[in-house]
Amino acid sequence: xxxxxxxxxxxxxxxxxxxxxxxxxxxxxxxxxxxxxxxxxxxxxxxxxxxxxxxxxxxxxxxxxxxxxxxxxxxxxxxxxxxxxxxxxxxxxxxxxxxxxxxxxxxxxxxxxxxxxxxxxxxxxxxxxxxxxxxxxxxxxxxxxxxxxxxxxxxxxxxxxxxxxxxxxxxxxxxxxxxxxxxxxxxxxxxxxxxxxxxxxxxxxxxxxxxxxxxxxxxxxxxxxxxxxxxxxxxxxxxxxxxxxxxxxxxxxxxxxxxxxxxxxxxxxxxxx
Amino acid sequence: xxxxxxxxxxxxxxxxxxxxxxxxxxxxxxxxxxxxxxxxxxxxxxxxxxxxxxxxxxxxxxxxxxxxxxxxxxxxxxxxxxxxxxxxxxxxxxxxxxxxxxxxxxxxxxxxxxxxxxxxxxxxxxxxxxxxxxxxxxxxxxxxxxxxxxxxxxxxxxxxxxxxxxxxxxxxxxxxxxxxxxxxxxxxxxxxxxxxxxxxxxxxxxxxxxxxxxxxxxxxxxxxxxxxxxxxxxxxxxxxxxxxxxxxxxxxxxxxxxxxxxxxxxxxxxxxx
Numbered sequence: 001x002x003x004x005x006x007x008x009x010x011x012x013x014x015x016x017x018x019x020x021x022x023x024x025x026x027x028x029x030x031x032x033x034x035x036x037x038x039x040x041x042x043x044x045x046x047x048x049x050x051x052x053x054x055x056x057x058x059x060x061x062x063x064x065x066x067x068x069x070x071x072x073x074x075x076x077x078x079x080x081x082x083x084x085x086x087x088x089x090x091x092x093x094x095x096x097x098x099x100x101x102x103x104x105x106x107x108x109x110x111x112x113x114x115x116x117x118x119x120x121x122x123x124x125x126x127x128x129x130x131x132x133x134x135x136x137x138x139x140x141x142x143x144x145x146x147x148x149x150x151x152x153x154x155x156x157x158x159x160x161x162x163x164x165x166x167x168x169x170x171x172x173x174x175x176x177x178x179x180x181x182x183x184x185x186x187x188x189x190x191x192x193x194x195x196x197x198x199x200x201x202x203x204x205x206x207x208x209x210x211x212x213x214x215x216x217x218x219x220x221x222x223x224x225x226x227x228x229x230x231x232x233x234x235x236x237x238x239x240x241x242x243x244x245x246x247x248x249x250x251x252x253x254x255x256x257x258x259x260x261x262x263x264x265x266x267x268x269x270x271x272x273x
Numbered sequence: 274x275x276x277x278x279x280x281x282x283x284x285x286x287x288x289x290x291x292x293x294x295x296x297x298x299x300x301x302x303x304x305x306x307x308x309x310x311x312x313x314x315x316x317x318x319x320x321x322x323x324x325x326x327x328x329x330x331x332x333x334x335x336x337x338x339x340x341x342x343x344x345x346x347x348x349x350x351x352x353x354x355x356x357x358x359x360x361x362x363x364x365x366x367x368x369x370x371x372x373x374x375x376x377x378x379x380x381x382x383x384x385x386x387x388x389x390x391x392x393x394x395x396x397x398x399x400x401x402x403x404x405x406x407x408x409x410x411x412x413x414x415x416x417x418x419x420x421x422x423x424x425x426x427x428x429x430x431x432x433x434x435x436x437x438x439x440x441x442x443x444x445x446x447x448x449x450x451x452x453x454x455x456x457x458x459x460x461x462x463x464x465x466x467x468x469x470x471x472x473x474x475x476x477x478x479x480x481x482x483x484x485x486x487x488x489x490x491x492x493x494x495x496x497x498x499x500x501x502x503x504x505x506x507x508x509x510x511x512x513x514x515x516x517x518x519x520x521x522x523x524x525x526x527x528x529x530x531x532x533x534x535x536x537x538x539x540x541x542x543x544x545x546x
Contacts, residue, residue, distance in 0.1 A: 039317035040411065041315065043319060044310075114421075118426060124534070128534045140411050140412075145411050148411045152388070161442075162438060164437045169434075173434060177453040180450040181450045181451050184448070260401075261401045
């Protein structure tokens with residue numbers, strides 16, 4: 001290669017997020033539904049819901065969002081969960097490809113943003129192998145909605161110049177320098193699917209010098225009517241998490257407490273435990 | 274504190290991202306416009322644009338998005354740029370508060386997501402000091418739209434269990450363990466406003482053992498009609514960046530190359546330099 005390749009978009013690419021038309025017959029659109037509140041759908045994805053012939057959707061896509069599908073749409077719950085699909089990944093890929101081959105406009109709807117812990121690549125590979133065109137439509141990721149609800153930023157001058165998105169499933173593979181970086185004062189991270197790994201994360205961070213008083217906030221069911229916010233510290237994380245008995249998807253923010261004014265405006269604070 | 278504080282949302286909080294009503298007279302809504310394509314607006318922010326009495330918007334909010342403002346809206350370009358506001362931060366805060374005090378529905382519109390490098394906190398503090406209520410409406414951050422356009426995920430099983438968002442402005446403060454973590458094979462990071470720091474970042478990463486062949490992709494004007502994608506490597510980053518002569522906002526993805534099929538579908542590849 002003698003120089004950089006530049007892709008211009010005078011002709012929009014089928015898979016470009018930006019300037020694309022709607023859905024294409026015989027192709028697949030991978031789209032993010034956001035974290036649950038239908039108002040957090042993008043205009044593009046809202047339109048795709050109305051246009052699609054077939055919608056393959058994950059367990060965490062809310063019923064209120066699925067209610068926006070067009071009357072012609074065939075809805076298929078592929079029920080993929082954090083700890084493994086109910087419908088196997090192979091089955092999801094096979095169905096997606098089969099529908100596209102019959103000339104359908106296929107919408108593969110994932111909770112949040114398909115590019116963030118969405119296992120998107122396996123499904124793109126299936127499209128490629130079958131010669132099926134695709135596009136990717138971004139969505140609001142849960143961390144973004146959750147942090148807004150506690151009146152905080154993911155980044156802040158003088159506090160943290162970077163933010164990290166992690167998944168609780170994969171943190172066992174972390175190296176020492178990852179933990180050291182994460183344990184530093186002021187560091188902010190959003191842990192997806194972190195409920196099961198809370199005690200492990202706490203132990204590693206404290207081992208790497210993190211302050212036990214580091215603020216930690218859990219946001220369950222971000223953006224949904226049943227959203228709950230649990231304010232705790234690194235020291236109390238496993239205890240408070242157990243006491244809270246969270247049943248929905250939860251984000252764990254390391255290094256962030258709810259902003260005081262966001263708390264003060266709530267007249268529904270409760271003391272747990 | 275004897276236990277975690279739980280905030281339920283049976284009554285929606287004014288500042289909750291999720292279940293809020295529209296704009297409130299005498300309050301400020303901080304909203305993300307996404308990276309430029311109006312189709313990437315959320316339904317919530319699209320509605321806020323129609324309802325607002327006053328919209329204070331940043332330089333990077335696209336003209337196509339501002340065209341969606343209601344006819345009653347007073348539009349104020351506060352022109353904040355990456356390297357410092359044209360209108361001072363104090364002035365922006367003062368105007369925002371003054372409009373809210375006259376009972377207006379104030380929309381403070383920021384490019385991308387206000388919680389990601391949006392300097393949101395200073396403006397929230399101004400609202401608090403003035404006793405003005407606020408809410409935060411998330412937006413699609415540029416990294417999300419940009420990565421979708423190159424057919425990639427920010428995270429991928431077996432490659433990277435975490436992704437980091439950084440700003441080129443602040444990386445001088447990075448510690449050795451930050452660079453070590455970032456230099457590791459398979460690591461993925463999105464650098465916002467990274468054009469000026471490209472050579473510095475390259476030098477530090479190579480010093481910390483990063484492979485010179487690490488893929489790097491630059492996405493200029495993500496999601497806009499004039500989006501450009503520059504595929505390069507860590508080794509060639511400063512050279513190719515200079516040759517590309519980027520004038521718009523650009524994201525730098527460390528550790529990601531455009532997916533082959535995303536490239537192959539383009540019939541407009543060009544060789545630069």
